[in-house]
Amino acid sequence: MIRRRAIVHGLVQGVGFRYSCQAVAERLGLSGFAINRDDGTVEVVVEGDAAAVDRMLGWLNDGPRAAQVSRVDVTVEEPQGEAGFDTF
Numbered sequence: 001m002i003r004r005r006a007i008v009h010g011l012v013q014g015v016g017f018r019y020s021c022q023a024v025a026e027r028l029g030l031s032g033f034a035i036n037r038d039d040g041t042v043e044v045v046v047e048g049d050a051a052a053v054d055r056m057l058g059w060l061n062d063g064p065r066a067a068q069v070s071r072v073d074v075t076v077e078e079p080q081g082e083a084g085f086d087t088f
Helices: 017-028 052-058
Strands: 001-013 033-034 042-048 066-077 085-087
Touching: 001 052, 001 085, 017 033, 017 042, 017 052, 017 085, 042 052
Parallel strands: 033 085
Antiparallel strands: 001 042, 001 066, 033 042
């Protein structure tokens, strides 16, 4: 089990990014959350199987159809044992 925090830059708010993120995370069996930040980015934390987390991070580079992702900054964190996926 691994955990990653990603800050997604670009046109990522107001385009359904968090809800699409939740759907992908749930399909991959990941836990975590996605929140809009005041600076216009979306913060995503995912935890689970390494292969599933890697697939999620790959998806974040594109996001949903209406998004225009310019950059994704990823940091490694210690797993917290979270359950479920939330959007705020």
